[in-house]
Amino acid sequence: xxxxxxxxxxxxxxxxxxxxxxxxxxxxxxxxxxxxxxxxxxxxxxxxxxxxxxxxxxxxxxxxxxxxxxxxxxxxxxxxxxxxxxxxxxxxxxxxxxxxxxxxxxxxxxxxxxxxxxxxxxxxxxxxxxxxxxxxxxxxxxxxxxxxxxxxxxxxxxxxxxxxxxxxxxxxxxxxxxxxxxxxxxxxxxxxxxxxxxxxxxxxxxxxxxxxxxxxxxxxxxxxxxxxxxxxxxxxxxxxxxxxxxxxxxxxxxxxxxxxxxxxxxxxxxxxxxxxxxxxxxxxxxxxxxxxxxxxxxxxxxxxxxxxxxxxxxxxxxxxxxxxxxxxxxxxxxxxxxxxxxxxxxxxxxxxxxxxxxxxxxxxxxxxxxxxxxxxxxxxxxxx
Amino acid sequence: xxxxxxxxxxxxxxxxxxxxxxxxxxxxxxxxxxxxxxxxxxxxxxxxxxxxxxxxxxxxxxxxxxxxxxxxxxxxxxxxxxxxxxxxxxxxxxxxxxxxxxxxxxxxxxxxxxxxxxxxxxxxxxxxxxxxxxxxxxxxxxxxxxxxxxxxxxxxxxxxxxxxxxxxxxxxxxxxxxxxxxxxxxxxxxxxxxxxxxxxxxxxxxxxxxxxxxxxxxxxxxxxxxxxxxxxxxxxxxxxxxxxxxxxxxxxxxxxxxxxxxxxxxxxxxxxxxxxx
Numbered sequence: 001x002x003x004x005x006x007x008x009x010x011x012x013x014x015x016x017x018x019x020x021x022x023x024x025x026x027x028x029x030x031x032x033x034x035x036x037x038x039x040x041x042x043x044x045x046x047x048x049x050x051x052x053x054x055x056x057x058x059x060x061x062x063x064x065x066x067x068x069x070x071x072x073x074x075x076x077x078x079x080x081x082x083x084x085x086x087x088x089x090x091x092x093x094x095x096x097x098x099x100x101x102x103x104x105x106x107x108x109x110x111x112x113x114x115x116x117x118x119x120x121x122x123x124x125x126x127x128x129x130x131x132x133x134x135x136x137x138x139x140x141x142x143x144x145x146x147x148x149x150x151x152x153x154x155x156x157x158x159x160x161x162x163x164x165x166x167x168x169x170x171x172x173x174x175x176x177x178x179x180x181x182x183x184x185x186x187x188x189x190x191x192x193x194x195x196x197x198x199x200x201x202x203x204x205x206x207x208x209x210x211x212x213x214x215x216x217x218x219x220x221x222x223x224x225x226x227x228x229x230x231x232x233x234x235x236x237x238x239x240x241x242x243x244x245x246x247x248x249x250x251x252x253x254x255x256x257x258x259x260x261x262x263x264x265x266x267x268x269x270x271x272x273x274x275x276x277x278x279x280x281x282x283x284x285x286x287x288x289x290x291x292x293x294x295x296x297x298x299x300x301x302x303x304x305x306x307x308x309x310x311x312x313x314x315x316x317x318x319x320x321x322x323x324x325x326x327x328x329x330x331x332x333x334x335x336x337x338x339x340x341x342x343x344x345x346x347x348x349x350x351x352x353x354x355x356x357x358x359x360x361x362x363x364x365x366x367x368x369x370x371x372x373x374x375x376x377x378x379x380x381x382x383x384x
Numbered sequence: 385x386x387x388x389x390x391x392x393x394x395x396x397x398x399x400x401x402x403x404x405x406x407x408x409x410x411x412x413x414x415x416x417x418x419x420x421x422x423x424x425x426x427x428x429x430x431x432x433x434x435x436x437x438x439x440x441x442x443x444x445x446x447x448x449x450x451x452x453x454x455x456x457x458x459x460x461x462x463x464x465x466x467x468x469x470x471x472x473x474x475x476x477x478x479x480x481x482x483x484x485x486x487x488x489x490x491x492x493x494x495x496x497x498x499x500x501x502x503x504x505x506x507x508x509x510x511x512x513x514x515x516x517x518x519x520x521x522x523x524x525x526x527x528x529x530x531x532x533x534x535x536x537x538x539x540x541x542x543x544x545x546x547x548x549x550x551x552x553x554x555x556x557x558x559x560x561x562x563x564x565x566x567x568x569x570x571x572x573x574x575x576x577x578x579x580x581x582x583x584x585x586x587x588x589x590x591x592x593x594x595x596x597x598x599x600x601x602x603x604x605x606x607x608x609x610x611x612x613x614x615x616x617x618x619x620x621x622x623x624x625x626x627x628x629x630x631x632x633x634x635x636x637x638x639x640x641x642x643x644x645x646x647x648x649x650x651x652x653x654x655x656x657x658x659x660x661x
Contacts, residue, residue, distance in 0.1 A: 031470065033470060052655070055657065057655040059469075062496060065466070066496050067466075069459065069466035069496075070469050072459075073457075073469060073474070074471060075470075077475035079475075095463075096463060099459060099460050227475075229475055229478050233434070233454055233455060233456075235401070235450055235457075235458070246401075247450060247458075
């Protein structure tokens with residue numbers, strides 16, 4: 001009965017926030033701690049109703065600082081845990097996002113983006129948190145972020161986010177936006193047995209009470225994860241630590257640890273990155289977009305193709321880690337790169353950096369979707 | 385001259401990470417005394433050692449997590465309580481204790497402290513109150529008595545401090561006690577008692593910080609502050625939370641009220657459960 005309630009197999013008509021919540025349930029999320037914030041609130045509301053039905057914890061915290069800390073505590077005890085927020089809340093979560101990186105505690109953080117900075121446009125879309133997602137916490141680290149473009153992907157990518165988080169012991173962000181979060185669409189939830197569940201790498205039985213919880217033996221650089229209360233008597237600290245988990249205030253240990261944490265994601269980037277290409281084979285003009293903007297871009301590219309323009313679309317399903325090799329390869333083939341995003345040029349900088357090529361931007365600070373016409377116009381100008 | 389004898393064993397070897405000694409605390413610091421009481425309470429508790437978890441924030445008292453040989457989490461500044469809350473709710477069989485200092489729990493973490501008490505979530509908090517930020521070198525905080533000096537209050541602290549038993553009792557904690565580092569037996573007993581109490585428990589322990597607080601406030605050393613506690617401590621009757629009388633002023637000859645300030649049975653926080661037909 002409980003399994004049936006977790007995975008609502010079938011065809012549904014729901015908004016992206018609800019689809020994200022259902023994705024979390026299907027993924028086996030047993031703990032949600034959050035704080036209401038537009039336009040992500042429906043995720044919390046939906047889980048407040050649904051998690052108690054499946055013997056799982058929903059708690060509304062006093063703020064986003066507490067939400068982020070609570071999901072880390074829950075995950076450290078073995079739960080699949082999640083929070084959902086928007087830009088202002090994401091800012092408050094940044095310190096403990098860094099703790100998640102340092103302690104290698106898996107978790108999923110959903111940011112349904114709105115017009116920013118500051119309070120900005122609470123009820124309207126934006127895509128201007130993509131660099132905060134990458135660099136918002138202090139220090140050197142790598143992060144994983146996915147960018148759904150539909151209610152269906154809010155469901156699918158939330159499941160993937162939990163799997164990647166567990167597999168690499170890392171926080172994973174879902175960077176939605178107000179359009180994707182509030183748009184009501186068809187969402188197909190597959191049968192339970194078709195939903196991937198990778199789980200965490202776990203240690204073998206403690207051998208003699210001298211377990212080293214941060215010792216890495218596998219090529220993927222991911223140490224097995226010990227949960228609280230299992231008898232290993234582990235120490236987790238945000239201080240620089242050695243393989244025993246003990247604080248070690250040496251430059252050598254620090255360099256080793258931070259390098260491993262970064263390489264853990266970089267070396268496994270091929271397993272994490274997701275992209276989708278349309279008409280790329282003979283494209284002379286490359287359009288890059290993600291999230292709701294990719295919907296406009298797809299239409300613009302289709303219309304340009306009908307007019308005989310050799311244009312293709314690369315949709316970034318994952319934003320971080322950045323698909324450097326793919327861009328270097330594409331840059332060799334195309335004459336022009338157009339980037340459409342609902343900010344004043346964030347991912348476009350990364351694309352410029354990696355390709356070493358100027359990028360034509362179709363930017364908007366946020367508040368409304370970039371219409372297909374704006375992107376089509378840029379394609380026409382490039383083709384002229 | 386008699387030869388120096390070195391003990392091979394310590395009664396707490398099983399529960400302290402001896403391989404991490406020496407610790408970072410200064411001579412005369414009171415944190416080790418409180419940790420000793422906590423460790424003994426764990427050994428004396430009916431709860432298996434491997435079910436005990438300690439969560440700390442940042443600061444001198446926050447280092448306790450690193451010295452306890454149990455599952456231990458040294459988190460971010462002020463966020464030990466919500467981290468512990470998540471852990472407890474995800475795995476209720478854990479005996480979850482937050483061990484941290486006054487700056488961590490009451491200043492930067494103050495919002496989490498009152499909300500955890502209001503919810504009456506089933507975790508224990510041990511708060512070492514040394515009236516200042518010790519690790520960063522003697523700055524004033526929300527527990528520093530008015531007029532006391534700190535490196536960020538060279539002319540004396542202009543602010544009024546929190547009265548923690550009053551704050552926690554008003555916020556809804558099931559159990560609230562205050563002791564000082566001379567009350568080792570009472571501390572151990574009350575920690576042990578807190579383990580048996582459902583809901584939120586809070587034990588404040590006044591502790592000397594001779595290097596951070598004492599030297600700026602004419603308290604010679606740790607021993608002198610302990611002597612001052614001995615002279616001035618007055619035990620309250622259970623449940624007594626007389627507001628202003630609970631304020632602490634080490635510079636003046638005022639009583640320091642200690643004891644149990646709240647011990648009640650508000651229902652502890654339970655996540656909602658729904659039976660689906």
